[in-house]
Amino acid sequence: MAFSSVIKSIGKSGRQILRLTHTSQTAVSVCAVRCVHSNHDSFKYSEVQIEHSKVLKPKPDQNNLVFGHNMSDHMLTVPWTERDGWSTPRITPLRNLSLHPACSVFHYAICLFEGMKAYKGEDGKIRFFRPYDNMERMNNSAERASLPRFSGEEMIRCMARLVQADKDWVPDSRTSSLYMRPTFIGTEPTLGVNYPKHALLYCIVGPVGPYFETGTFSPVTLYADTAHVRAWHGGVGYAKMGSNYAPTIKPQHDAEAKGCQQILWLYEEEHYLTEVGTMNIFIYWDNEAGERELITPPLDGTILPGVTRRSLLDLAREWGDFKVTERRITMAEFQKALAEKRIVEFFGAGTACVVCPIGKVLFKGDMIDIPTMDNGAELCKRFYNTLMDIQYGRVSHPWAMEIDELIDLELSDEETTSIKVN
Ligand SMILES: *Cc1c(COP(=O)(O)O)cnc(C)c1O
Numbered sequence: 001m002a003f004s005s006v007i008k009s010i011g012k013s014g015r016q017i018l019r020l021t022h023t024s025q026t027a028v029s030v031c032a033v034r035c036v037h038s039n040h041d042s043f044k045y046s047e048v049q050i051e052h053s054k055v056l057k058p059k060p061d062q063n064n065l066v067f068g069h070n071m072s073d074h075m076l077t078v079p080w081t082e083r084d085g086w087s088t089p090r091i092t093p094l095r096n097l098s099l100h101p102a103c104s105v106f107h108y109a110i111c112l113f114e115g116m117k118a119y120k121g122e123d124g125k126i127r128f129f130r131p132y133d134n135m136e137r138m139n140n141s142a143e144r145a146s147l148p149r150f151s152g153e154e155m156i157r158c159m160a161r162l163v164q165a166d167k168d169w170v171p172d173s174r175t176s177s178l179y180m181r182p183t184f185i186g187t188e189p190t191l192g193v194n195y196p197k198h199a200l201l202y203c204i205v206g207p208v209g210p211y212f213e214t215g216t217f218s219p220v221t222l223y224a225d226t227a228h229v230r231a232w233h234g235g236v237g238y239a240k241m242g243s244n245y246a247p248t249i250k251p252q253h254d255a256e257a258k259g260c261q262q263i264l265w266l267y268e269e270e271h272y273l274t275e276v277g278t279m280n281i282f283i284y285w286d287n288e289a290g291e292r293e294l295i296t297p298p299l300d301g302t303i304l305p306g307v308t309r310r311s312l313l314d315l316a317r318e319w320g321d322f323k324v325t326e327r328r329i330t331m332a333e334f335q336k337a338l339a340e341k342r343i344v345e346f347f348g349a350g351t352a353c354v355v356c357p358i359g360k361v362l363f364k365g366d367m368i369d370i371p372t373m374d375n376g377a378e379l380c381k382r383f384y385n386t387l388m389d390i391q392y393g394r395v396s397h398p399w400a401m402e403i404d405e406l407i408d409l410e411l412s413d414e415e416t417t418s419i420k421v422n
Contacts, residue, residue: 039085042151043078045158046408050165053093062171065209067352068179072166072205076158079187080148082197089158091165094204100189104196110186111242112141115351116307117177118163118205118403120170121393126163126178127400129391131156133307138182141239146195147184155182159203160406166205174392175210211353217380219359219373220348222276223260224331225251226364230265230275231302238301245278252277260362262348267302271331274302279348279356280309283329284322284379286342293323294379300328308349311399312383331363338368345372345379354387355380 053073060070071094078089104110114134120126135152142149159180163170170178182203186196212218228251231237236244248263255263262277274297275281283295294316299305316324337343348356357372357380372380390397 039087041085042149042154043086043089043158045089045154045161048089048091048158048161050091050161051093052165055093059169060207062173062176062207063209065171065176065207067208068206070206072169072178072207074162074165075205076162076203078150078155078158078201080150080199080201082195086148086150089154091158091162097200097202099187102189102191104186104188104190107191108186108193109241109243109246110145110147110188110196110199112138112145112147112184112240113242114138114180114182114240116180116182117208117351117391118170118180119177119391119393119400120172122174123393125393126167126170126403127391127393128156128160128403128406129387129401130307130311130399131159131401133310134182137240137305137307138184141241142184144236144239145184145186145241147186147199150201155201156401157406157408160403162203163205163403164407169205169207171207171209174388177208177391178205179208180205208352211356217357217373217377217384219357219370219377220261220276221259221360221362221367222262222264222358223255223258224264224266224271224361224363225255226266226271227251228263228265229267230263231304232267233301235302237303238299238305240304248278258362264361264363266331272328273297273331273334275304276348276356276358278304279350279353280304280306282309282312282345282347282349282355283334283343284345284347285337286344287323291323292321292344293325295325295327295329297328298326306350308351308354308387311387312349312355315383315386335363335368338370341371343371344375345377346370347372347377347380349383354384 056073073094074091075094076089076091079087114137116128116131116134118126118128132152135155139149139152159182163178180203184201185199187198187200188196230248231244251263264276265274266272267274273281280296280303285293287293296309297303313324346358348358357377358370359373360370361368389395390400393400
């Protein structure tokens with residue numbers, strides 16, 4: 001094997017290095033060099049320490065789950081310092097963090113997060129959905145937030161181990177799931193506006209119910225906000241950084257007072273449609289040339305690159321039943337198409353709901369009706385059913401990864417519980 005290809009593989013994962021050491025003499029020496037500094041590149045799943053909770057909390061009523069209110073028994077924490085690199089990952093009982101009041105997360109919002117789910121299938125197996133995509137995005141957010149990168153694969157396997165420890169918290173339901181919230185914060189306890197020398201990566205998980213209460217689609221009403229901007233060119237709209245969300249809470253509250261559930265985020269004088277609340281946006285229409293087409297705004301830095309967005313684009317391109325286009329679209333174009341009865345469906349897409357049909361838009365004082373439901377929301381349903389079948393393991397698909405396969409079998413429970421810390 002050529003030296004350059006060895007180097008390339010090394011970037012990918014520790015597992016690959018292990019395989020390489022058996023095949024290439026060059027790889028052995030490269031690995032040796034790397035292992036010395038390994039904790040500067042990433043923490044290792046193989047070193048995870050587990051402290052089981054002695055008291056298990058009662059599980060909440062599965063039929064009455066409010067998003068983000070219920071947390072499981074355990075959490076994952078991985079501290080990092082500039083001097084020593086990554087510490088050993090630890091799974092411990094869920095507990096409060098103890099942080100110095102000067103920590104950069106409190107002052108300069110050095111923080112970012114991910115939103116993912118673990119699904120329990122009818123076969124009893126628990127699966128993650130495209131977790132590598134979330135980890136790639138998390139590392140991109142980390143880079144922009146001046147936090148260190150880490151191996152997505154090691155983090156996925158640590159998270160799989162956390163979910164296994166809390167497997168009884170994964171709802172036994174075709175529509176509920178275990179929400180996972182990997183979070184990364186700057187814990188540098190000094191006030192300088194600087195690269196943090198201390199950071200904490202952690203993950204908490206908790207059961208969540210279906211987005212639509214009745215289990216059937218109910219369309220949402222949007223407030224097309226012409227006063228506030230979610231993201232802008234040269235900004236950080238593409239990163240899931242905490243600083244993107246705090247400023248949206250008041251406009252969201254004001255939109256609710258106007259009878260709308262979500263904000264339709266517009267941009268520039270042309271009122272480009274960008275996102276809906278914390279979802280990506282899709283328009284399914286007959287374009288001016290008379291072609292049936294699915295449109296979503298391109299990843300130009302102002303759009304959060306959703307895993308659901310990517311999945312819908314991948315599926316639609318694979319089906320090949322209509323044109324698929326990533327381009328910007330203005331409110332004027334959208335309204336013209338609406339007047340000409342060319343809008344078939346209009347919907348949001350995200351992990352929380354998969355797809356969310358839009359029924360009305362309040363724009364400049366006018367409540368505009370959107371015929372998504374009148375047209376049967378057929379595309380919404382097709383996307384929804386296809387993704388649910390993959391996520392709940394009803395069909396076998398490489399996007400769904402069984403946690404048992406992500407967890408190293410050698411690292412059995414007995415071994416890890418013996419390494420109890422404090
Ligand atoms: C998280 C998020 C999305 C959706 O991303 P998914 O990976 O599909 O859940 C879309 N827009 C914003 C602003 C988000 O924060």
